[in-house]
Each structure stands twice: as structure tokens, then as C-alpha cells.
Amino acid sequence: MPLAAVIDDQVFCIHGGIPNIPGNLSEMEKIPCPLSNPEVESDVAWQVMWNDPIAPGDITESVIEELSQNNGFAYNTKRNTACVFNKKAFNNFLHKNGITHVVRAHEVKQSGFEVQQGGQLLTVFSSSHYCGGSNEAACILLHNHRIRAIRIDTS
Template sequence: MECIEHMGERDGVWTWQRINQLFNWLPLAALIEDKIICMHGGIGRSINHVEQIENLQRPITMEAGSVILMDLLWSDPTENDSVEGLRPNARGPGLVTFGPDRVMEFCKSNNLQLIVRAHECVMDGFERFAQGHLITLFSATNYCGTANNAGAILVLGRDLVVVPKLIHPLPPAATSPESSPEHQFEDTWMQELNVQRPPTPTRASSTSNIALYRNS
């Protein structure tokens, strides 16, 4: 719908198809120095070894990747370190949340120090889980114009020291272009689109400080 709105039906459909063809070739995870793995969602119920991700054939389809793809793109950590195992995910049927025990087991089996993932709006821009062996990273500030969350990036040193850097949301502008009819139309259009999207739950503020962080 967004492509058609911006480009018309013919060009919009063509662009949407080409973008989806590109997605079928994009990386699903990144491994840094064989110690830190980065992915969008998580390890879910099915991913126990890095090789399972490496062995997915390209171009990929949802049917071919099945459970592994669903877990990589849609799974989330449980509420906190005290909730272990696998639980149903409120995002939808067939999706799961995974506990700190899964994270620790995965890191130990693959000789990893850290999992970095996104997929959830966290109020401080980043949030630690599983005793620091997983970090949720969210770089968009004030998500969808309503969350008022900070964003963050991770700066990674040569010795694998991880330093979170916060991006604070901008304060409201003194002058108000938001009152223009064009802006009001855009806000309404975005709100309608957001209703159709699966929700991104907002986690509470992290209680951890922003100090230098190293896994061991």
C-alpha cells in the first residue's frame, strides 16, 4: 500500500516485488569475530547452532526457512531474567519468547559472548538480558511519534568492549509546522498504516546504568 500510495499502482507493485526479491538475498545475521552474533528477533525455540543460519539456502522464502526464519525475525526475550524456557508470544500464534536459559545455552554451545538483537522498542534505547549475554538495541527515537523513547547505538572496540551510546528524542519544535494540513494528513495516513502492522511492544525503562560494558 505504501509503494502504491507514493508511486501509483503499476510502479508501486513493481517496486514492492523488486524489494521483496532483494529481501530474499539479504543476510539474516552477522557474526563479529566469532564472538558476537547480531540478528533482528532472536533464537526462539529452534536455533541452537550458528550453522543452522549459515545453512539456509538463498534466495530464501518463508516456506523454506519456516520455523528458523520465524524465530530469527519474530521471537523476543521473556519479560526478565527470572522467566525461563519458552512461552507463547503476544505478537501472534506460532511465535515464542525465549528465556535467559536459552540464551546462556546458545552462547555456551557456540562459544559466543553476546547476542545483539532489535525488534522491540526499549525505553532507554538498549536493554540487557540474560545477565548481559543479550542486548536489545533500538535506534529509533520516539517510536511512531508516541513512545518518547531514547534510541541507542553500540560502539564496538577492537577488544570487543561494547559501549552503548544514547540518542535522546528531540524536544517539540517551538514553531509548529505540525499544524499544517499536509502534516495532519501524513499523521493520519501513518496512524492508519500502524494499525495494520503487528505491534512492537514497548518495554519498561532499563534500570542498568550506561557504564562501559564487557562480557566475560
């Protein structure tokens, strides 16, 4: 199973979040395969599995300082690993890679999906009632350069 995919040369699909890489997506071609221990073998692979967009409630003065010193990335204290990224990092990533959207999973969303960053970041969670919760499931349909989030009735 691939760590990431680009659909229609415009939509970057990953599990976690955008990686903090100096170059462009070609950096991902350097990830070893097979990858038995991503945390040790590839920081980029670990980031695409564990990075998250920063939640507004997690922004503190120290986080703002770290984000400003690291091109919009800071340590992910919620997960105690990888990074969070802000809008600046997200927009830079889109621009330098010539993509328009990022579709990701990794975080439970009550309605099954969430649209962020001005509609350019979509988080989709396809498992309903995760760990006994009340969340719904969703999926993403990409067709004819259109992106649609579809909620799945699991009642």
C-alpha cells in the first residue's frame, strides 16, 4: 500500500499530514521500501503518517514561536510525536508542489469529514462509531476535477 498518492496531478492524498521537507514531493521517492520501522528509517514517512494540522485551541505563545522558527511546523504535543503545521506551511506545500488540495484521514471527525484551510484540506474518517464513539463515516469522491465528501449512513 502506498504512503501517498497524487490524483489528477492536483490532489495529494495521505494518511496523516503534509511533511516538512526542504524540496518537493520527489523527496518522498527516497523513502526506503520496504519500510519496516518508519519512525527510525524515514522521518518523511513518519510525518506523512502522524502530522496534523494545528487545532486553534492548541496555539500558545510557545507554539507560535516554534511555528515561526520552523517554517510553520511545530512538535505535535497531542500525539507526542511528529509535527503540527499551520496555514503558512500548508500554503507553501501546495505552492511548491503545484497541487490544489490535500485529502487526509488520521483524525476522527464527528460528521465523518472536515473541510479546512479554505476548502483545500479535507480530513475524512471512514470508520463510524470509532472505539464506541458516535462519529459518522465518510468517503471522498474525486471525479472530473471535483471533490465531494460523502457521509455514509451507518445508523
